[in-house]
Amino acid sequence: MFAGFGQKASSDTTYKSRKLTFEEANLVSSYYKQDGNNSAVTGGIGTEKLTDIANVIDVKLHRWDKKDRKQSLDVEIGIDHYTSASSDRIDLKNNSSASHADTRLYPSVNWSRENEQKGSTIGIGVSLSSEFDYRSIGVNASYSQKTKNRNGEFTAKAQAYLDQVSLILPTELRPPGQGNGNDDENNYPKTSRNSFSGSFSYTQIINQRLQLGLLLDVIYQQGYLSLPFHRVYFANGSVHQENLPDTRMKIPVALRANYFIGDKIILRSYYRYYHDDWGVNAHTFNLEVPVKITPFLSISPFYRYYNQTAAKYFAPYQTHTAAEQFYTSNYDVSKFSSNFYGAGFRVAPPKGVFGMQHLNMLELRYGRYTRTTGLNSNIISLNLKFK
Amino acid sequence: MSKVTTKNVSMAAVAIVFTFCSCTTVKEYQKNRLNDSEMVVSPRKIEKTEISFQTYREGASGANGGKGGGGCGCN
Numbered sequence: 001m002f003a004g005f006g007q008k009a010s011s012d013t014t015y016k017s018r019k020l021t022f023e024e025a026n027l028v029s030s031y032y033k034q035d036g037n038n039s040a041v042t043g044g045i046g047t048e049k050l051t052d053i054a055n056v057i058d059v060k061l062h063r064w065d066k067k068d069r070k071q072s073l074d075v076e077i078g079i080d081h082y083t084s085a086s087s088d089r090i091d092l093k094n095n096s097s098a099s100h101a102d103t104r105l106y107p108s109v110n111w112s113r114e115n116e117q118k119g120s121t122i123g124i125g126v127s128l129s130s131e132f133d134y135r136s137i138g139v140n141a142s143y144s145q146k147t148k149n150r151n152g153e154f155t156a157k158a159q160a161y162l163d164q165v166s167l168i169l170p171t172e173l174r175p176p177g178q179g180n181g182n183d184d185e186n187n188y189p190k191t192s193r194n195s196f197s198g199s200f201s202y203t204q205i206i207n208q209r210l211q212l213g214l215l216l217d218v219i220y221q222q223g224y225l226s227l228p229f230h231r232v233y234f235a236n237g238s239v240h241q242e243n244l245p246d247t248r249m250k251i252p253v254a255l256r257a258n259y260f261i262g263d264k265i266i267l268r269s270y271y272r273y274y275h276d277d278w279g280v281n282a283h284t285f286n287l288e289v290p291v292k293i294t295p296f297l298s299i300s301p302f303y304r305y306y307n308q309t310a311a312k313y314f315a316p317y318q319t320h321t322a323a324e325q326f327y328t329s330n331y332d333v334s335k336f337s338s339n340f341y342g343a344g345f346r347v348a349p350p351k352g353v354f355g356m357q358h359l360n361m362l363e364l365r366y367g368r369y370t371r372t373t374g375l376n377s378n379i380i381s382l383n384l385k386f387k
Numbered sequence: 388m389s390k391v392t393t394k395n396v397s398m399a400a401v402a403i404v405f406t407f408c409s410c411t412t413v414k415e416y417q418k419n420r421l422n423d424s425e426m427v428v429s430p431r432k433i434e435k436t437e438i439s440f441q442t443y444r445e446g447a448s449g450a451n452g453g454k455g456g457g458g459c460g461c462n
Contacts, residue, residue: 258427274446
C-alpha cells in the first residue's frame with residue numbers, strides 16, 4: 001500500500017518534492033481525573049474514582065507524485081495508562097486485582113491522495129487498540145470532493161471496527177476454574193463487538209469571515225454491547241451481569257459554525273442532535289471564543305452543555321426485576337445533563353516557542369466537567385506542534 | 388418526535404440550506420481569516436482526549452469528526 005512512498009527523487013520540480021517530506025508532528029498529552037458514586041461495576045453505587053494519563057504522537061509526511069497529486073501519510077501512536085477504583089471492584093479486593101490499572105496502546109496509519117486540479121481526495125487507514133481485556137481493529141476509507149469554486153467540500157467516510165471483548169465476569173459470577181483476574185487474558189473466553197459507520201460532511205465558506213460544516217453519521221453496532229463485569233442488582237437483592245441488546249443504531253447530526261469577528265475574536269460554535277434505538281436522545285452545544293491578544297498568542301474560554309434522556313434499559317441500584325429482558329445500572333446511559341467549561345492558552349511565535357525554531361506551537365488547556373448525577377472530573381491537556 | 392419538534396427541525400433544515408446557498412465565492416487571497424488555525428471546521432488536536440472521555444461518560448457520540456464506534460470505554 002505504501003510502496004509508492006519511495007525515497008528516490010525523480011524529475012523534481014523546483015517547488016514540489018517527490019520525496020517523502022516531513023510536514024509536522026503533534027504531541028498531545030493529557031491528565032484526566034474523575035470522581036463520582038455511581039459505578040456500573042458495583043451496580044450503580046460505589047466509587048467512580050479514575051485517573052488517566054494519555055499521550056498521542058502524530059507525525060504527518062507528504063510527497064507529490066508524478067501526476068502532481070499530494071500524497072499524505074499520517075502515522076499516530078497513542079498510549080494511555082489508567083487507574084480505576086471501580087474496575088478494581090471486579091474482584092472485590094481493593095488494589096489487588098489486575099483490573100485496578102491498565103495500559104492501552106492505539107497506533108494508526110492513514111494515507112490520502114489529493115488531486116488539486118480536480119479538487120478531490122481519497123484516503124484509507126487502519127487502526128489498532130489493545131488493552132488487557134479488549135482488542136479493536138479499525139479500517140476506514142474516505143472520499144472528498146471540493147466544489148468548482150473551492151468554497152465547499154463534501155466528504156464521505158466509511159469506517160469499521162472489529163473488536164474482541166474478554167469475558168471477565170465479576171468474581172462472584174465467574175464460573176469455577178476461570179481466571180482470578182490476575183492472570184493472562186487468554187484464560188478468559190472472548191466475544192465480538194463490531195461497529196460500522198458512514199460519515200457524511202459538507203463544509204461551506206459563506207463569506208470571508210464565516211464558514212459552516214454540516215455532519216451526519218450513521219452508526220450500527222452489533223455483537224456483545226454489554227460489559228461483562230458490570231453488575232446489576234435486582235430489587236430482590238440478587239446480583240446479575242449487565243445485559244443489553246446485541247444491536248444499536250446511532251444517528252448523530254451536527255452543525256459547526258465558525259465566525260471571525262473583527263481581527264481578534266473568533267466564535268467557534270457546535271450543535272449536535274443525537275438519537276439511538278436504545279432510547280437515548282441528546283443535545284450538545286459548544287461555544288469556544290479564541291481571543292487573539294497578539295497575532296501569535298490567544299486565550300480561548302469555552303463552554304459545553306450536554307443533555308440526554310435515559311436508555312430504556314437503565315434503572316438504578318436494586319430497581320430492575322427478573323421480568324425485564326435487558327438491564328443496566330450504568331449511569332453513563334442514565335438521564336442527566338452536564339457542563340464542561342474551561343480555557344486554553346495558545347502561543348505560536350514566528351521564531352518558535354522559547355526561541356526553538358522547530359517548536360511551532362504550544363497550547364495548554366484546562367477543563368472541568370460536572371454531571372447532574374454527581375460525577376465530576378478535571379482534565380488538563382498540552383499540545384506541542386513541531387514543524 | 389412531536390409535531391412541534393418536527394416543525395422546528397424542518398425550519399432549521401430550510402434555514403441551513405438557505406444559508407449554504409446564499410454564500411458568495413471567496414478567492415484564495417481573501418481567505419486569510421478563514422485559514423487561521425483556530426477557524427478549522429473540525430475539532431482541534433488538543434480536544435482529542437476531551438472528546439474521548441466525553442464519548443465514554445455520555446450516551447451520545449459521533450458527528451464530530453472522530454470515532455463513532457469501536458474501543459471499549461470500560462473504565
